[in-house]
Amino acid sequence: MNMNISRIIIIVLSAVFASCSIDNYSPPNGGIHGKLIDKITSKNFQTQQPNGYNVLLFEKGGSQNIPLVIPGKPDGTFENSYIFQNEYKVVVTEGAFFPLDTVTVQVGERTQVDFEVMPYLALTNVSVTTSPGKITATYNIARQVESGKILDRMTLVSEIPTVNNVVFDHRRATDLSAVADPAILADTFVDEIDGLTSGKKYYVRVAARIQSALGRYNYSDVFEVTIP
Known part of the structure; x- marks a missing residue:
């Protein structure tokens, strides 16, 4: 019985150490931030959080159906400082403004992208x-x-x-x-x-x-x- 328990412990520890040795991917080292600018007032687009607006990022080479979602802040700004440096299609949506065109952004260590929006009011x-x-x-x-x-x-x-x-x-x-x-x-x-x-x-x-x-x-x- 003790021999079987010892074998089980060895197998489990071996699996743990093996997984640790394989998990050596580099963490995300990129970031994107910016703001929405109200075309009527020329100031930051004012909204609420949650349910204000969302910035959707579709990574090149990734799934085109599962975007990274960045919720907008009440003062119209947005930020994610923990994403991979890559090319992204960016869509700003679900706010009290008229639809925007999709843009392509090369995200580096800290990339700023601002958008002008036409608000409903x-x-x-x-x-x-x-x-x-x-x-x-x-x-x-x-x-x-x-x-x-x-x-x-x-x-x-x-x-x-x-x-x-x-x-x-x-x-x-x-x-x-x-x-x-x-x-x-x-x-x-x-x-x-x-x-x-x-x-x-x-x-x-x-x-x-x-x-x-x-x-x-x-x-x-x-x-x-x-x-x-």
Whole structure:
């Protein structure tokens, strides 16, 4: 019995050492990073995370059906610093913007690739002011390409830096589905949110969306305010 156990242990250890000696591949030594630039505002494309947008990388010589997925960050940037240096087909998709063409990128040690996107909507002339227990957001909605009906607009307030349609503590939302789009685009909107705590810091963002397959919102920058 002891002899059999000893043989089993030897076989297992031999397999372990053999696998260790074979596993000598070089680790990934490449990286890709960049940002999406809003064609209307000329600033970083503002979004949310998750469900903001994805960057898909199809490696040359690899499977064309299983891409490497890089989720976009709320400020429009993306990065993966642990991929193999190689040629990739890059697709930016699933965001609140019109489709982009696929591009081919040679990824080296640290390669930067920026993309210009045409958003469905842009939040422009955004200002956030404070008064005791309250914030007031003033903004316009703009677009350069007519697409789906503008559905709604909102001002979102969060007690943490993350603020979007899913993460918020206070919200003022307005249904625009019955309002003609030209009237929306010509208007200036003012949202007030009260019941906030004096002396406390909040994060404020404005959003709007059109009728689209994914129902994604377009966002403004995040404003950090302290209530007087």
